[in-house]
Amino acid sequence: MTSSIFDEDALIELQQADTDPLASPLQLQTEGQIAIRQLHRYHDWSGLPLLCWNCDTETILTRTPDMPLAVLDPGVLQRAVAETGPWTDELVPGLVHYGLPLPMADGCRLVALGHVPSDPRSIPTAARTAAVQLGWDEDRLQEWFVHQPCASREIVARLVDLTWQQRQHHERFEAAEMEIAELADRIERMFEEISLLHALARNLHLSCAPVDLAELALERISALIHCGGVAAYLQDRSGETRLLTRGCLPFDEEGFVRFVEQFSGHNWQRPLVRNNVADTLLGRDFAGLDNFVLAEIAEGSHRTGWLLICNLQNGREFGTIEASLLNSVATILGVHARNIDLYQEHEELLVSFVRSMVSTLDAKDPYTRGHSQRVAAVARRIAVELGLPPEDVNNVWLSGLLHDIGKIGVDDRVLRKPGRLTPQEFEHVKKHPEIGYQILKGLTNLRATLPGVRHHHERFDGSGYPDGLAGEEIPFLARILAVADAFDAMCSDRPYRRGMAIEQVEAIFRQDRGAYWDPRVIRAYFQARKDIHALWQNLVANASDSALDDAVDVEGSTLCYAKPESPTEAT
Ligand SMILES: [Fe+2]
Incomplete structure (x- = not known):
């Protein structure tokens, strides 16, 4: 020293x-x-x-x-x-x-x-x-x-x-500074997680497909968690599957299914978190897999897929933070997918119900078989031409299918009368818009069709029925149906006369627009006339006399026009 x-x-x-x-x-x-x-x-x-x-x-x-x-x-x-x-x-x-x-x-x-x-x-x-x-x-x-x-x-x-x-x-x-830095990191992370969940919540509407929502989720997760790969495996009601990915995954869709099958005994109330699997049997089966979090996309017991993140970067391990986030995202995706399924089931049930009602009407009135489908198709095309949004276009179509449903309450002898109607019979038939309105008014899901059902025989000059509305008083939906209804009635054959030529029908449209029909709707008809002729011809050509199940037939409506030369008497 x-x-x-x-x-x-x-x-x-x-x-x-x-x-x-x-x-x-x-x-x-x-x-x-x-x-x-x-x-x-x-x-x-x-x-x-x-x-x-x-x-x-x-x-x-x-x-x-x-x-x-x-x-x-x-x-x-x-x-x-x-x-x-x-x-x-x-x-x-x-x-x-x-x-x-x-x-x-x-x-x-x-x-x-x-x-x-x-x-x-x-x-x-x-x-x-x-x-x-x-x-x-x-x-x-x-x-x-x-x-x-x-x-x-x-x-x-x-x-x-x-x-x-x-x-x-x-x-x-220094300790406080580090604690503040850690808190700042946690707050930033929480903000990003909330932002992710908020972005998903904003897209929880029924018009957003589950695939699109899952793509958005993968994009946001991969930006938030720095890992090797993110994946969503989706299965729709028809059983069709799809694997969406971001980054690099150690398996393809088939491998993903095999991978998930390994954990069939797991309680999916919580996500599955595994770290350090590279040297395990699992890691040997799926080379390149180091760690992962796997969550079930489900709503209750209704599973629609899986959500996976794997291979956290910088040697870090997955923990409760990642598992919690993935669980939240998977839950949102599951609820959304279930809502979409329920909505589709509801829509299918509604359409089936409408078709059943139309089939009932067609069975009761053989002369009008297929009329409702053709009116619905023509009206829908006009609605598209008018630039209506998809939901309104769909309501126009449903209204077309149901517009004459009130004829269920009309005497069969009148409905099936092959010849022209007497004034008394015609007055009886004129009750069908009101009857249809009364039949449907209690059905909440068909409420949007009520204006078309009740007012499709109103005339633009106020001379129609049942309420004698005129011009803008007539619901726009009913004005569209009126044109489609008249088109099919005039074009269709009847037992005592042939249907008019389209040129003749269109001449009547030009002559009586403003009197019987809304000129704007007539204009839309002429703008889409080629499409309308094609789809109408197609419906007539493909119809079958026995096709009552889908209620499509070639027969025209006897009752729509008591006098062929006078389209304004359409029923
Ligand atoms: Fe009618």
Whole structure:
């Protein structure tokens, strides 16, 4: 052991390696750097010269620039080893020694040591001896002494204590800073998760297909969780499956199904989380799979698919955060898919119900078989031409199917009468819009069809029935149906006459628009006339006399026009 050591190389290393001693602790790389940074903090806070003493190797690791001369008496070093906190002592005459613990580095105990002269009037003997050992001349020794911060033991002790308190404050500050940083990360992550769930919730409408919602979910998950791959496996009501992916997955769709089958015994109330599977049997079966979270896309017991994230990056493992997020997303996808299924089932039930009613009408009135389907198709095409939104177009179509449903309440003898109707019979038939309205008004899901059912025989000039509405008073839906109804009635054959030629029908349309029909609807008809002729001809050509199940037939409506030459008497 030497009584004084001066290590110029260590000083140079310190200055080169540690140019920013008060930089953020988050930037530190090694234990040695942490200790050196702490030494500089002690120096800045106290203003006292310091060196870094390695108690295990008994060497100076580095020192501050104002500590070129070290007087490390054996008693000082013993004190440095013995103390676990800050200390101050005048162990060498004329010098006040002090020590402050430093963080350990590479398993070695480090201490910040230093000394200052206690008497500004004379150079301590021990310092003079150490200077001689370093080869200093008197001038250099004097220069060192002039620049030394001379202080009494009490003042130095106070400085050291304050420095130690400052360290404790700084450590608490650093801990708080790290806690704030972690909280900020968590808040940012929570915000991103909420944003993801909000984006999905915004698209929970029935017009968004489950595949589109799943694509959106994969996009947002892959942006939020830095993992190797994300996948959604979807199965629709018909059993058709689809595997949507982002990133790289260790299996194709067939492999995915085999993968999921491995966990048939899992309770899917919670997602399945597996880490470190690369060396397991599972990892051998699916090469490239390191870890994953697998969640069931389901609503209750109604499963519609699976959601998977795998191979978290940077060697991290999946935990409750990822599992919770995936579970939430899978639940949203499951509920949405179930709602879509229920809506489709409901729609199918509604259409089946409507078709049953139309079939009933067609069975009752053989002369009008297929009329409702043709009116519905023509009206729908006109509605499209008018630029109505899809939901309204669908309601126009349903209204076309049901517009004459009130004929169920008309006497069969009148309905099936092959010839022209008497005025009394015609008055009886004219009740069918009101009867249809009464039949359907209690059915909430068909409420949108009521204006068409009740008012499809109103005339634009107010001479129609049942309410004698005119112009804009007539619901627009009914004005569309009126044109489609007249078109099919005039074009269709009847037992006592052939259907009119389309040119003749269109001549009547031109002549009586504004009187019988809304000119805007007539204009839309002419704009789409080629399409309408084609679809009408197609419906007539493909109809079958026995096709009552789907209620399509070739027969025209006897009752729609009591007098072929007078289309305004359509029923
Ligand atoms: Fe009618």
